[in-house]
Amino acid sequence: MRAIVCRSLGGPEVLEERSLPEPSPGPHDLLLEVLAAGLNPVDLKTRETGLGFERSFPMVLGYDVCGVVRGRGEAVEGFGEGDRVVASPSLVRDGANAEFVCVDARAAARVADHVDPIELAALPLVVIAAWEALFDRCRLRDGEVLAVLGGAGGVGHVAIQLAREKGARVVTTAGTDASIALCAELGAEEVVDHRDPTSTRRLLEACGGGADVVLDTVGGDVFEQALDVVGVDGRIATLLPGESPRLAETLFVRNASLHYEFVGVPGITGRRPESQGRILREACGLVLADRLRPVIHATFPLGDLEAAHREQETGHVHGKVVIRVGA
């Protein structure tokens, strides 16, 4: 099959086209013919660092997929040949930047044939991350205030919509005029310009003095802002290993919680794969009901994966970059 691989760890230039054998499904796997594959920051990090796991090369990236079932392992239930499926492939197996990919059926969701595979391929990883962070871990409730730091990115733009759907008030930060407009359009009540040197004070005001839940999608200095903004009894979820020398003293006096959300854990460890399948089924239901809209920043054909990586690296992606494979 046709695939774009990393021939080694490195910059976008390590990506190249190869012909690889089709993967063979394990007992719980679906073999999918890939229609489209979403791109995420974790693709870039895996290409650069291997993400801390032993890797063999060539390595195929691509951790979001919409595809069609072409084979399945003997333990698979509930899926048949020709079904359209969305899933987030494991971070430690070959991904969806190829004509075929294997995914754990327990972590996958069937979807109707009439929904655009580009939109569906934009969804899995970011919607699982946002859902786990906001609902499973921070237990965001109706009427609470959520601050999304980095509201226009992949996870951020989905988090705004899921939180509004839950009845939460949402304030966000964003760093360009276009991303500020996108956050407002998706339902953020106030969008604070991250370029404004008083952005932390403005964010605190917008939150009424402290956020119930803070979602940090950016990390680094932005994690400091999460500490500034979280309120008493508040919860921070971060998608990165955020840290600060004032973390403990800040959170202790506020009786606060900190959740490190790493969406790849079930795929890596084999723990509770079905929980991500459940989230994907509910999220696809929201898309079908027009209550959740993945925003497509740009699409690229599989052969232009290197250009897609370079676009993602600008840090100015609104919503998602998606790779067209069979679609």
Add this chain to the structure above:
Amino acid sequence: MRAIVCRSLGGPEVLEERSLPEPSPGPHDLLLEVLAAGLNPVDLKTRETGLGFERSFPMVLGYDVCGVVRGRGEAVEGFGEGDRVVASPSLVRDGANAEFVCVDARAAARVADHVDPIELAALPLVVIAAWEALFDRCRLRDGEVLAVLGGAGGVGHVAIQLAREKGARVVTTAGTDASIALCAELGAEEVVDHRDPTSTRRLLEACGGGADVVLDTVGGDVFEQALDVVGVDGRIATLLPGESPRLAETLFVRNASLHYEFVGVPGITGRRPESQGRILREACGLVLADRLRPVIHATFPLGDLEAAHREQETGHVHGKVVIRVGA
């Protein structure tokens, strides 16, 4: 009224007897005649540091009380003159090391007259801390593994019992032969000797490779042990502002959560006082049903509060030190 006060911040020697006016109940307050007052590490820290709040002197400590209602504010419902009550007085008002104390009725619980006031006075602060940490925040479930670091102390010995009641498996650490025996007697499945240089490895083995929930009641180096022991998808609750340079990287790859449990927040901020009242009512029900047993390390009369503080400072208290006032 008779009271033991701190005349300034400092060591146990700043405690001295004074005659003070009886406190006046605010709208939500009960005025209690004190039968007994539990002692906690937070008394020592408040005496030494003021706990970071502006203080006026003389200051009365004592953040656990069992007493009898002798007056009430106009907004109080559900309590009458002569009722026996348990509560944890606010950390920023005068406490229960006196003949009378005011407590927020919403955060208090009525108890039957026949239960020993010494046992009841041992309960409030530690049972609220353990309950909030294990159930409200870490959401400990039936069948999960809880590691209690410091199992024989005030919060630890209650946490073991509450977790066993919930159906969790409990492993603990303890640092003396007597405290090891106490943890085992209270239901810990395995008790690891903290003096053993291989205690972290032994604890990991006892947890089956990683704990679902870790309760750190000690802080400092023990917080490092919490990081070593928490498993994938695990949750740490710490009663102190624990920190470590490897916190973020350790917790991120495990998709883990960290809860800073500061029991004083409702009393300080006025937020959700009724949640602690609810916990106290449920906990008193467990005591009445012989399913929760506060362990009394020693009692002291009010006039010997200085000696009680010195005993607490040894760090070798099993369960609780309680001050007898009217009891």
